[in-house]
Amino acid sequence: MRARKCIRAGQLSQKVTRSPSCVIAAHSLVRLAYLAVTQTFATPRLLPMTDREKDAEILALRHQLSIPQRQLDGKRPASKPRG
Structure with missing residues (x-):
């Protein structure tokens, strides 16, 4: 079985499988x-x-995160399986 190689600079013109x-x-x-x-x-x-x-920035960031959570009503969107 042939060993798989990573693509490196200079090998782009050759056909190399990406593992x-x-x-x-x-x-x-x-x-x-x-x-x-x-x-x-x-x-x-x-x-x-x-x-x-720092505390004020943390509060602002928490607020930014809470807005999308409220818009989704606590439900997470279903992720599609990768493959």
């Missing part, structure tokens, strides 16, 4: 990079904030 593990690994790397960038920008913004300002 599910390669897709998961690529997705994980993108997610990790996104989290690193967002945390890098969030940390300096939160450092000079007082506890009162």
Whole structure:
């Protein structure tokens, strides 16, 4: 049985099968990079904030989450099975 390879730069012109593990690994790397960038920008913004300002932001975010929950009447939309 042939071993599956991940697609790399320079191999795009060749026909290479994508294994599910390669897709998961690529997705994980993108997610990790996104989290690193967002945390890098969030940390300096939160450092000079007082506890009162942080509490006000938390309340505002909770309010933003409660609005869609009320609109859905507590029901979650059914997710479609992936496959």
